[in-house]
Amino acid sequence: MSFAAFADEGTKAVAAGKYAEGIEKLSQAIKERDAPLWLLERSKAYLRTNEFDLALHDAEKALHVAFSRANRDQMTEAQIRRAITLFRMGRYADADVCAFWAIQLVEKAKATEDDGQQNKVDENGDYVVRASEVSNSDKTNRDQQIATAMGNGGNSKAISLKNQATSWRLQALNQLENLPAGHPGLKVNVVKYPNPSDKPGTKPSTITPAKDQGSDETAKRDAWENVWKQFSSAFVAKSVRSSFYQTDTTINADFFIKNVPAGRFAVSTQPRKVVMGPITKTTFNSDSLQLHLWDTVKPAETKYTVKSMKVELVLKKETPGKWPMLQRGDSEGFTNIAGNTKVAPSFERFSTLISRLGYNHPADLNLPDVNVDLDAWYDALLGKLAAGLDEHQESSKISTAAAEATSSSATANGATQPKSNPTQASDSTPTASKADSTKAGGSAQAYPTSSKKGVVNWDKIGDDDGDDESKEDADVNSFFQKLYKDADDDTRRAMMKSYIESNGTSLSTSWAEAKSKTYKTQPPDGAEAKKWDE
Secondary structure, eight states: OOHHHHHHHHHHHHHTTOHHHHHHHHHHHHHHOOOHHHHHHHHHHHHHTTOHHHHHHHHHHHHHHHHHTTOHHHHHHHHHHHHHHHHHTTOHHHHHHHHHHHHHHHTTOOTTOOOOGGGOBOTTSOBOOOHHHHHTTOOOOHHHHHHHHTTSSSOHHHHHHHHHHHHHHHHHHHHHTTOOTTOGGGOOOOOSSOOOOSSOOOOOOOOOOOTTTTTOHHHHHHHHHHHHHHHHHHHHHHSEEEEEEEOSSEEEEEEEOSOOOTTTOEEEEETTEEEEEOOOSSSOSOOOEEEEBSSOBOGGGOEEEEOSSOEEEEEEBSSOSOOSOSBOTTTTTSSSEEOSSOOOOOHHHHHHHHHHTTOOSGGGGOOOOTTTOHHHHHHHHHHHHHHHHHHTTTTTSOOHHHHHHHHHHHHHTTOOOOOOOSSOOOSSOOOOOTTOEEESSOSOOOOOOOOTTOSOOGGGTTSOOOOTTHHHHHHHHHHHHHHHHHSOHHHHHHHHHHHHHTTTSOOOOOHHHHTTOOOOOOOOTTOOOOOTTO
Protein backbone atom coordinates (compact mmCIF):
# COMPACT_ATOMS: atom_id res chain seq x y z
CA MET A 1 0.00 0.00 0.00
CA SER A 2 1.31 3.46 -0.88
CA PHE A 3 1.89 6.10 1.78
CA ALA A 4 -0.91 8.20 0.20
CA ALA A 5 -3.31 5.29 0.67
CA PHE A 6 -2.18 4.90 4.28
CA ALA A 7 -2.84 8.62 4.82
CA ASP A 8 -6.29 8.42 3.25
CA GLU A 9 -7.32 5.40 5.33
CA GLY A 10 -5.87 6.97 8.47
CA THR A 11 -7.76 10.21 7.93
CA LYS A 12 -11.02 8.30 7.39
CA ALA A 13 -10.40 6.25 10.53
CA VAL A 14 -9.90 9.40 12.62
CA ALA A 15 -13.11 10.90 11.21
CA ALA A 16 -14.94 7.70 12.18
CA GLY A 17 -13.60 7.82 15.73
CA LYS A 18 -11.24 4.86 15.24
CA TYR A 19 -8.30 6.73 16.67
CA ALA A 20 -5.90 3.84 17.29
CA GLU A 21 -6.32 2.67 13.70
CA GLY A 22 -5.99 6.24 12.43
CA ILE A 23 -2.76 6.76 14.35
CA GLU A 24 -1.32 3.51 12.99
CA LYS A 25 -2.18 4.31 9.35
CA LEU A 26 -1.08 7.93 9.52
CA SER A 27 2.19 6.92 11.17
CA GLN A 28 2.92 4.69 8.19
CA ALA A 29 2.32 7.60 5.83
CA ILE A 30 4.37 10.05 7.89
CA LYS A 31 7.35 7.70 7.73
CA GLU A 32 7.53 8.60 4.05
CA ARG A 33 6.75 12.29 4.27
CA ASP A 34 6.08 14.89 6.98
CA ALA A 35 2.93 16.29 5.37
CA PRO A 36 1.41 18.96 7.66
CA LEU A 37 -2.16 17.79 7.04
CA TRP A 38 -1.29 14.23 8.03
CA LEU A 39 0.51 15.42 11.13
CA LEU A 40 -2.51 17.53 12.10
CA GLU A 41 -4.87 14.57 11.67
CA ARG A 42 -2.64 12.39 13.84
CA SER A 43 -2.42 15.22 16.38
CA LYS A 44 -6.21 15.23 16.56
CA ALA A 45 -6.26 11.46 17.13
CA TYR A 46 -3.64 11.69 19.86
CA LEU A 47 -5.67 14.43 21.56
CA ARG A 48 -8.81 12.28 21.53
CA THR A 49 -6.87 9.48 23.24
CA ASN A 50 -5.47 11.87 25.87
CA GLU A 51 -1.89 11.59 24.61
CA PHE A 52 -1.39 15.33 24.96
CA ASP A 53 2.39 15.47 24.58
CA LEU A 54 2.24 13.53 21.31
CA ALA A 55 -0.64 15.67 20.06
CA LEU A 56 1.32 18.84 20.78
CA HIS A 57 4.47 17.47 19.15
CA ASP A 58 2.59 16.66 15.92
CA ALA A 59 0.94 20.10 15.85
CA GLU A 60 4.29 21.83 16.30
CA LYS A 61 5.95 19.58 13.72
CA ALA A 62 3.19 20.47 11.24
CA LEU A 63 3.73 24.16 11.99
CA HIS A 64 7.47 23.83 11.43
CA VAL A 65 7.01 22.11 8.05
CA ALA A 66 4.28 24.52 6.92
CA PHE A 67 6.46 27.48 7.87
CA SER A 68 9.37 26.10 5.84
CA ARG A 69 7.03 25.82 2.85
CA ALA A 70 5.45 29.26 3.44
CA ASN A 71 1.98 27.69 3.47
CA ARG A 72 -0.07 30.24 5.42
CA ASP A 73 -3.29 28.20 5.64
CA GLN A 74 -1.49 25.17 7.07
CA MET A 75 0.45 27.37 9.48
CA THR A 76 -2.87 28.78 10.69
CA GLU A 77 -4.39 25.32 11.14
CA ALA A 78 -1.31 24.17 13.04
CA GLN A 79 -1.46 27.15 15.41
CA ILE A 80 -5.15 26.41 16.07
CA ARG A 81 -4.35 22.75 16.72
CA ARG A 82 -1.63 23.87 19.15
CA ALA A 83 -4.17 26.11 20.89
CA ILE A 84 -6.73 23.29 21.24
CA THR A 85 -4.14 20.88 22.63
CA LEU A 86 -2.70 23.43 25.07
CA PHE A 87 -6.21 24.26 26.24
CA ARG A 88 -6.86 20.59 27.01
CA MET A 89 -3.56 20.50 28.89
CA GLY A 90 -4.70 23.39 31.08
CA ARG A 91 -2.09 25.74 29.60
CA TYR A 92 -4.66 28.46 28.97
CA ALA A 93 -2.28 31.39 28.49
CA ASP A 94 -0.27 29.40 25.94
CA ALA A 95 -3.52 28.40 24.20
CA ASP A 96 -4.59 32.02 23.83
CA VAL A 97 -1.21 33.10 22.47
CA CYS A 98 -1.28 30.39 19.78
CA ALA A 99 -4.86 31.22 18.82
CA PHE A 100 -3.87 34.88 18.57
CA TRP A 101 -1.02 33.96 16.21
CA ALA A 102 -3.50 31.99 14.09
CA ILE A 103 -5.72 35.07 13.75
CA GLN A 104 -2.71 37.20 12.81
CA LEU A 105 -1.94 34.77 10.00
CA VAL A 106 -5.53 34.94 8.75
CA GLU A 107 -5.35 38.74 8.77
CA LYS A 108 -2.25 38.64 6.55
CA ALA A 109 0.24 39.85 9.15
CA LYS A 110 3.85 39.03 8.40
CA ALA A 111 4.51 35.48 9.51
CA THR A 112 7.76 36.46 11.20
CA GLU A 113 6.40 39.64 12.81
CA ASP A 114 7.37 40.04 16.46
CA ASP A 115 3.95 40.96 17.87
CA GLY A 116 5.07 40.49 21.48
CA GLN A 117 1.89 38.63 22.48
CA GLN A 118 3.78 36.13 24.60
CA ASN A 119 5.34 39.00 26.57
CA LYS A 120 2.05 40.38 27.90
CA VAL A 121 2.68 39.32 31.48
CA ASP A 122 2.87 41.10 34.81
CA GLU A 123 5.82 41.31 37.16
CA ASN A 124 5.04 37.79 38.43
CA GLY A 125 5.02 36.32 34.93
CA ASP A 126 1.20 35.89 34.84
CA TYR A 127 -0.54 36.48 31.51
CA VAL A 128 -2.60 39.68 31.64
CA VAL A 129 -4.80 39.48 28.50
CA ARG A 130 -8.51 38.97 29.24
CA ALA A 131 -11.62 37.97 27.30
CA SER A 132 -13.10 41.49 27.22
CA GLU A 133 -10.23 42.63 24.99
CA VAL A 134 -11.05 39.96 22.41
CA SER A 135 -14.81 40.57 22.53
CA ASN A 136 -14.33 44.29 21.82
CA SER A 137 -11.66 44.00 19.13
CA ASP A 138 -13.35 42.11 16.26
CA LYS A 139 -15.56 44.56 14.34
CA THR A 140 -15.61 42.90 10.89
CA ASN A 141 -18.26 44.18 8.47
CA ARG A 142 -21.49 42.22 8.91
CA ASP A 143 -22.47 41.97 5.26
CA GLN A 144 -19.02 40.67 4.34
CA GLN A 145 -19.17 38.02 7.08
CA ILE A 146 -22.55 36.80 5.84
CA ALA A 147 -21.58 36.82 2.17
CA THR A 148 -18.43 34.90 2.95
CA ALA A 149 -20.13 32.37 5.20
CA MET A 150 -22.82 31.73 2.56
CA GLY A 151 -20.27 31.26 -0.22
CA ASN A 152 -20.96 34.46 -2.13
CA GLY A 153 -17.54 36.03 -1.91
CA GLY A 154 -14.35 36.39 0.07
CA ASN A 155 -12.23 33.63 1.54
CA SER A 156 -14.66 31.39 3.40
CA LYS A 157 -11.84 29.17 4.69
CA ALA A 158 -10.08 32.16 6.21
CA ILE A 159 -13.27 33.25 7.97
CA SER A 160 -13.79 29.70 9.25
CA LEU A 161 -10.25 29.53 10.62
CA LYS A 162 -10.60 32.93 12.24
CA ASN A 163 -13.90 31.91 13.87
CA GLN A 164 -12.27 28.77 15.26
CA ALA A 165 -9.28 30.67 16.61
CA THR A 166 -11.46 33.36 18.16
CA SER A 167 -13.67 30.73 19.80
CA TRP A 168 -10.67 29.02 21.42
CA ARG A 169 -9.25 32.39 22.50
CA LEU A 170 -12.47 33.20 24.33
CA GLN A 171 -12.62 29.77 25.97
CA ALA A 172 -9.01 29.96 27.13
CA LEU A 173 -9.36 33.51 28.44
CA ASN A 174 -12.58 32.65 30.27
CA GLN A 175 -10.73 29.84 32.03
CA LEU A 176 -7.98 32.27 33.03
CA GLU A 177 -10.53 34.37 34.92
CA ASN A 178 -10.94 31.57 37.50
CA LEU A 179 -7.25 30.95 38.19
CA PRO A 180 -5.47 32.34 41.26
CA ALA A 181 -2.28 34.34 40.88
CA GLY A 182 0.75 32.18 40.14
CA HIS A 183 -1.26 29.27 38.70
CA PRO A 184 0.65 27.34 35.97
CA GLY A 185 -2.19 28.00 33.53
CA LEU A 186 -1.32 31.73 33.65
CA LYS A 187 2.26 31.23 32.50
CA VAL A 188 3.43 31.65 28.91
CA ASN A 189 5.94 29.06 27.73
CA VAL A 190 5.34 28.86 23.97
CA VAL A 191 7.41 30.26 21.12
CA LYS A 192 5.93 31.31 17.81
CA TYR A 193 7.71 28.77 15.62
CA PRO A 194 9.14 25.85 17.60
CA ASN A 195 11.56 23.40 16.03
CA PRO A 196 10.55 20.05 17.55
CA SER A 197 12.72 16.99 17.32
CA ASP A 198 12.02 14.42 14.62
CA LYS A 199 10.76 11.98 17.21
CA PRO A 200 8.75 12.85 20.34
CA GLY A 201 10.09 11.76 23.69
CA THR A 202 9.33 8.17 24.65
CA LYS A 203 8.35 6.86 28.01
CA PRO A 204 11.34 6.08 30.22
CA SER A 205 12.35 2.57 31.12
CA THR A 206 12.66 1.16 34.60
CA ILE A 207 13.82 3.72 37.14
CA THR A 208 16.99 2.52 38.86
CA PRO A 209 19.22 4.32 41.35
CA ALA A 210 22.14 6.10 39.77
CA LYS A 211 25.58 5.53 41.17
CA ASP A 212 27.14 8.07 43.50
CA GLN A 213 23.83 9.92 43.94
CA GLY A 214 25.14 11.96 46.84
CA SER A 215 27.63 13.78 44.61
CA ASP A 216 25.92 13.66 41.22
CA GLU A 217 23.07 16.19 41.35
CA THR A 218 22.50 15.98 37.61
CA ALA A 219 21.93 12.24 37.73
CA LYS A 220 19.59 12.64 40.68
CA ARG A 221 17.54 15.26 38.88
CA ASP A 222 17.33 13.02 35.80
CA ALA A 223 16.06 10.17 37.96
CA TRP A 224 13.36 12.37 39.49
CA GLU A 225 12.38 13.66 36.05
CA ASN A 226 11.85 10.05 34.96
CA VAL A 227 9.53 9.50 37.91
CA TRP A 228 7.69 12.73 37.13
CA LYS A 229 7.18 11.80 33.46
CA GLN A 230 5.77 8.42 34.42
CA PHE A 231 3.55 9.99 37.06
CA SER A 232 2.29 12.70 34.67
CA SER A 233 1.33 10.17 32.01
CA ALA A 234 -0.45 7.96 34.55
CA PHE A 235 -2.25 10.93 36.09
CA VAL A 236 -3.68 12.05 32.75
CA ALA A 237 -4.77 8.50 31.91
CA LYS A 238 -6.11 7.38 35.28
CA SER A 239 -7.32 10.35 37.31
CA VAL A 240 -11.03 11.07 37.72
CA ARG A 241 -12.28 14.22 36.03
CA SER A 242 -14.21 16.61 38.27
CA SER A 243 -15.87 20.01 38.20
CA PHE A 244 -17.51 22.25 40.78
CA TYR A 245 -19.62 25.31 41.30
CA GLN A 246 -20.38 27.19 44.48
CA THR A 247 -22.59 29.61 46.32
CA ASP A 248 -21.47 31.62 49.34
CA THR A 249 -22.47 28.74 51.62
CA THR A 250 -22.09 25.53 49.62
CA ILE A 251 -19.71 23.63 47.37
CA ASN A 252 -21.27 21.40 44.71
CA ALA A 253 -18.73 19.03 43.13
CA ASP A 254 -19.17 16.35 40.46
CA PHE A 255 -16.82 13.39 39.97
CA PHE A 256 -17.25 11.77 36.55
CA ILE A 257 -16.84 8.05 37.00
CA LYS A 258 -19.18 5.31 35.79
CA ASN A 259 -20.79 2.38 37.59
CA VAL A 260 -19.95 3.27 41.17
CA PRO A 261 -21.33 0.51 43.47
CA ALA A 262 -24.05 2.65 45.06
CA GLY A 263 -24.99 0.07 47.68
CA ARG A 264 -21.51 0.04 49.19
CA PHE A 265 -20.46 3.63 48.46
CA ALA A 266 -19.90 5.91 51.45
CA VAL A 267 -18.45 9.35 52.13
CA SER A 268 -16.28 10.25 55.12
CA THR A 269 -15.95 14.00 55.69
CA GLN A 270 -13.46 15.84 57.86
CA PRO A 271 -13.26 19.63 58.09
CA ARG A 272 -10.55 19.79 55.41
CA LYS A 273 -10.72 16.39 53.73
CA VAL A 274 -13.27 14.08 52.06
CA VAL A 275 -12.72 10.37 51.36
CA MET A 276 -15.22 8.61 49.06
CA GLY A 277 -15.44 4.96 48.10
CA PRO A 278 -15.41 2.26 47.05
CA ILE A 279 -15.46 3.06 43.36
CA THR A 280 -15.27 0.91 40.25
CA LYS A 281 -11.80 -0.29 39.26
CA THR A 282 -12.42 -0.17 35.52
CA THR A 283 -10.75 3.22 35.17
CA PHE A 284 -7.91 2.92 37.64
CA ASN A 285 -6.77 0.70 40.46
CA SER A 286 -7.30 2.98 43.47
CA ASP A 287 -10.49 2.16 45.34
CA SER A 288 -11.26 5.56 46.87
CA LEU A 289 -11.16 9.26 46.09
CA GLN A 290 -9.40 11.69 48.41
CA LEU A 291 -10.30 15.36 48.23
CA HIS A 292 -8.12 17.85 50.14
CA LEU A 293 -10.32 20.92 50.47
CA TRP A 294 -9.31 24.54 50.04
CA ASP A 295 -11.12 25.59 53.23
CA THR A 296 -13.12 24.04 56.04
CA VAL A 297 -16.61 22.54 55.79
CA LYS A 298 -19.25 21.19 58.18
CA PRO A 299 -18.88 17.37 58.04
CA ALA A 300 -22.34 16.64 59.47
CA GLU A 301 -24.07 18.49 56.61
CA THR A 302 -22.45 16.56 53.75
CA LYS A 303 -24.80 15.24 51.07
CA TYR A 304 -24.06 13.05 48.07
CA THR A 305 -25.79 11.36 45.15
CA VAL A 306 -24.53 8.35 43.20
CA LYS A 307 -25.58 8.38 39.54
CA SER A 308 -24.81 6.05 36.69
CA MET A 309 -22.20 8.40 35.19
CA LYS A 310 -20.94 10.38 38.16
CA VAL A 311 -21.01 11.11 41.89
CA GLU A 312 -22.39 14.44 43.11
CA LEU A 313 -21.14 15.89 46.38
CA VAL A 314 -22.61 18.84 48.30
CA LEU A 315 -20.58 20.37 51.13
CA LYS A 316 -21.58 23.11 53.57
CA LYS A 317 -18.92 25.77 54.08
CA GLU A 318 -17.84 26.51 57.61
CA THR A 319 -17.35 30.18 56.72
CA PRO A 320 -19.45 31.82 53.96
CA GLY A 321 -17.53 33.21 51.00
CA LYS A 322 -16.02 32.22 47.67
CA TRP A 323 -13.21 29.71 47.28
CA PRO A 324 -10.68 30.34 44.47
CA MET A 325 -10.47 26.57 43.82
CA LEU A 326 -11.88 23.30 45.10
CA GLN A 327 -8.71 21.62 46.33
CA ARG A 328 -5.78 22.94 48.31
CA GLY A 329 -3.18 24.47 46.03
CA ASP A 330 -0.52 21.93 46.97
CA SER A 331 -2.79 18.91 46.43
CA GLU A 332 -3.96 19.63 42.87
CA GLY A 333 -2.48 16.99 40.61
CA PHE A 334 -1.20 14.84 43.47
CA THR A 335 -4.35 12.80 44.17
CA ASN A 336 -6.47 10.68 41.85
CA ILE A 337 -8.86 13.62 41.33
CA ALA A 338 -8.26 16.00 38.43
CA GLY A 339 -10.06 19.15 37.43
CA ASN A 340 -12.31 19.37 34.38
CA THR A 341 -9.19 19.37 32.22
CA LYS A 342 -6.67 16.73 33.29
CA VAL A 343 -3.42 18.61 33.83
CA ALA A 344 -0.47 16.96 35.55
CA PRO A 345 1.65 19.14 37.87
CA SER A 346 4.83 20.67 36.55
CA PHE A 347 8.18 19.15 37.44
CA GLU A 348 8.89 22.17 39.64
CA ARG A 349 5.75 21.54 41.71
CA PHE A 350 6.43 17.82 41.80
CA SER A 351 10.02 18.24 42.97
CA THR A 352 9.00 20.84 45.56
CA LEU A 353 6.51 18.45 47.14
CA ILE A 354 8.93 15.51 47.02
CA SER A 355 11.61 17.62 48.67
CA ARG A 356 9.22 18.78 51.36
CA LEU A 357 8.29 15.18 52.10
CA GLY A 358 11.97 14.36 52.66
CA TYR A 359 12.67 11.96 49.78
CA ASN A 360 16.21 12.31 48.49
CA HIS A 361 16.15 9.80 45.64
CA PRO A 362 13.42 7.76 43.84
CA ALA A 363 14.79 4.61 45.46
CA ASP A 364 13.69 6.05 48.83
CA LEU A 365 10.04 5.72 47.73
CA ASN A 366 10.36 1.91 47.57
CA LEU A 367 7.87 1.63 44.69
CA PRO A 368 6.97 -1.47 42.63
CA ASP A 369 8.57 -1.89 39.21
CA VAL A 370 6.77 0.52 36.88
CA ASN A 371 7.34 -1.73 33.87
CA VAL A 372 5.79 -4.75 35.58
CA ASP A 373 2.62 -3.12 36.97
CA LEU A 374 1.97 0.54 36.20
CA ASP A 375 -1.26 0.57 38.26
CA ALA A 376 0.49 -0.74 41.35
CA TRP A 377 3.36 1.72 40.85
CA TYR A 378 0.97 4.65 40.44
CA ASP A 379 -1.16 3.67 43.45
CA ALA A 380 1.92 3.28 45.63
CA LEU A 381 3.22 6.70 44.64
CA LEU A 382 -0.20 8.28 45.25
CA GLY A 383 -0.19 6.70 48.69
CA LYS A 384 3.19 8.26 49.52
CA LEU A 385 2.03 11.67 48.31
CA ALA A 386 -1.32 11.45 50.13
CA ALA A 387 0.40 10.61 53.40
CA GLY A 388 2.58 13.67 53.00
CA LEU A 389 -0.39 15.90 52.22
CA ASP A 390 -2.18 14.68 55.35
CA GLU A 391 0.84 15.60 57.46
CA HIS A 392 1.13 19.08 55.96
CA GLN A 393 -2.47 20.24 55.75
CA GLU A 394 -1.63 23.88 56.28
CA SER A 395 1.99 24.27 55.22
CA SER A 396 1.56 24.75 51.49
CA LYS A 397 -1.80 26.49 51.28
CA ILE A 398 -1.66 29.59 49.11
CA SER A 399 -1.15 32.63 51.32
CA THR A 400 -4.22 34.02 53.08
CA ALA A 401 -3.54 37.42 51.63
CA ALA A 402 -3.55 36.09 48.08
CA ALA A 403 -6.72 34.11 48.70
CA GLU A 404 -8.50 37.10 50.21
CA ALA A 405 -7.40 39.27 47.31
CA THR A 406 -8.75 36.73 44.82
CA SER A 407 -12.04 36.40 46.70
CA SER A 408 -12.42 40.15 47.11
CA SER A 409 -11.77 40.71 43.42
CA ALA A 410 -14.39 38.15 42.46
CA THR A 411 -16.94 39.63 44.85
CA ALA A 412 -16.27 43.17 43.71
CA ASN A 413 -16.93 42.18 40.11
CA GLY A 414 -20.12 40.35 41.01
CA ALA A 415 -18.57 37.07 39.95
CA THR A 416 -19.45 33.59 41.06
CA GLN A 417 -17.31 30.52 40.71
CA PRO A 418 -18.80 28.62 37.76
CA LYS A 419 -18.06 25.11 36.72
CA SER A 420 -14.79 25.01 34.85
CA ASN A 421 -16.22 23.43 31.74
CA PRO A 422 -15.67 24.27 28.06
CA THR A 423 -18.76 22.37 26.95
CA GLN A 424 -22.27 23.75 26.89
CA ALA A 425 -25.10 22.54 29.13
CA SER A 426 -28.38 21.12 27.91
CA ASP A 427 -31.52 23.09 28.76
CA SER A 428 -33.63 19.96 29.18
CA THR A 429 -33.92 18.05 32.45
CA PRO A 430 -33.17 14.34 32.04
CA THR A 431 -35.17 11.61 33.67
CA ALA A 432 -33.23 9.90 36.44
CA SER A 433 -32.11 6.39 35.58
CA LYS A 434 -32.81 3.39 37.76
CA ALA A 435 -29.12 3.21 38.52
CA ASP A 436 -29.18 6.59 40.25
CA SER A 437 -29.37 6.63 44.05
CA THR A 438 -29.41 9.41 46.61
CA LYS A 439 -27.95 9.38 50.11
CA ALA A 440 -27.89 11.69 53.13
CA GLY A 441 -30.55 14.19 52.26
CA GLY A 442 -31.04 13.88 48.50
CA SER A 443 -29.59 15.52 45.44
CA ALA A 444 -27.70 18.78 45.20
CA GLN A 445 -29.59 22.06 45.05
CA ALA A 446 -30.29 23.76 41.72
CA TYR A 447 -27.86 26.54 40.98
CA PRO A 448 -29.61 29.94 40.63
CA THR A 449 -29.62 31.53 37.18
CA SER A 450 -30.88 34.67 35.47
CA SER A 451 -30.78 33.03 32.03
CA LYS A 452 -33.79 33.60 29.78
CA LYS A 453 -33.69 29.88 29.03
CA GLY A 454 -34.48 29.05 32.64
CA VAL A 455 -32.67 26.86 35.13
CA VAL A 456 -29.49 25.30 33.75
CA ASN A 457 -29.30 21.52 33.91
CA TRP A 458 -26.02 21.18 35.77
CA ASP A 459 -26.32 17.36 35.74
CA LYS A 460 -25.46 17.33 32.04
CA ILE A 461 -22.46 19.61 32.25
CA GLY A 462 -19.17 17.75 31.82
CA ASP A 463 -20.71 14.34 31.04
CA ASP A 464 -18.86 14.44 27.70
CA ASP A 465 -16.12 16.57 26.28
CA GLY A 466 -17.81 17.29 22.96
CA ASP A 467 -16.06 17.67 19.65
CA ASP A 468 -13.51 20.37 18.95
CA GLU A 469 -14.86 21.32 15.54
CA SER A 470 -18.57 21.24 16.47
CA LYS A 471 -18.31 24.65 18.13
CA GLU A 472 -17.87 26.35 14.77
CA ASP A 473 -21.41 25.53 13.59
CA ALA A 474 -22.85 26.76 16.87
CA ASP A 475 -20.93 30.03 16.52
CA VAL A 476 -22.22 30.61 12.97
CA ASN A 477 -25.83 29.82 13.93
CA SER A 478 -25.66 32.17 16.90
CA PHE A 479 -24.25 34.87 14.64
CA PHE A 480 -27.13 34.63 12.16
CA GLN A 481 -29.74 34.50 14.91
CA LYS A 482 -28.37 37.63 16.53
CA LEU A 483 -28.09 39.41 13.19
CA TYR A 484 -31.74 38.69 12.30
CA LYS A 485 -32.93 39.68 15.76
CA ASP A 486 -31.14 43.03 15.67
CA ALA A 487 -31.99 43.88 12.03
CA ASP A 488 -34.59 46.37 10.82
CA ASP A 489 -37.67 45.31 8.81
CA ASP A 490 -36.05 45.82 5.39
CA THR A 491 -33.01 43.79 6.33
CA ARG A 492 -35.16 40.96 7.67
CA ARG A 493 -37.28 41.04 4.49
CA ALA A 494 -34.14 40.78 2.34
CA MET A 495 -32.75 37.93 4.42
CA MET A 496 -35.97 35.92 4.22
CA LYS A 497 -36.47 36.44 0.48
CA SER A 498 -32.92 35.57 -0.52
CA TYR A 499 -32.67 32.60 1.81
CA ILE A 500 -36.01 31.00 0.82
CA GLU A 501 -35.68 31.55 -2.94
CA SER A 502 -32.12 30.14 -2.98
CA ASN A 503 -33.01 27.13 -0.82
CA GLY A 504 -30.60 28.31 1.83
CA THR A 505 -27.59 28.88 -0.40
CA SER A 506 -27.65 32.70 -0.49
CA LEU A 507 -28.30 35.43 2.03
CA SER A 508 -28.59 39.18 1.47
CA THR A 509 -29.15 42.03 3.91
CA SER A 510 -29.92 44.65 1.26
CA TRP A 511 -33.61 45.00 0.44
CA ALA A 512 -32.79 47.44 -2.38
CA GLU A 513 -30.97 44.58 -4.10
CA ALA A 514 -33.19 41.69 -3.03
CA LYS A 515 -36.62 43.13 -3.90
CA SER A 516 -35.98 43.02 -7.67
CA LYS A 517 -33.75 39.96 -7.82
CA THR A 518 -34.65 36.32 -8.19
CA TYR A 519 -32.23 34.06 -6.31
CA LYS A 520 -31.25 30.70 -7.73
CA THR A 521 -30.03 27.68 -5.83
CA GLN A 522 -26.23 27.72 -5.80
CA PRO A 523 -24.90 24.51 -4.22
CA PRO A 524 -21.29 24.41 -2.99
CA ASP A 525 -18.54 23.12 -5.24
CA GLY A 526 -18.77 19.36 -5.63
CA ALA A 527 -22.49 19.22 -4.68
CA GLU A 528 -25.57 18.93 -6.86
CA ALA A 529 -28.97 20.51 -6.19
CA LYS A 530 -31.90 18.08 -6.37
CA LYS A 531 -35.60 18.29 -5.62
CA TRP A 532 -36.65 16.68 -2.38
CA ASP A 533 -38.59 13.84 -4.07
CA GLU A 534 -35.86 12.83 -6.53
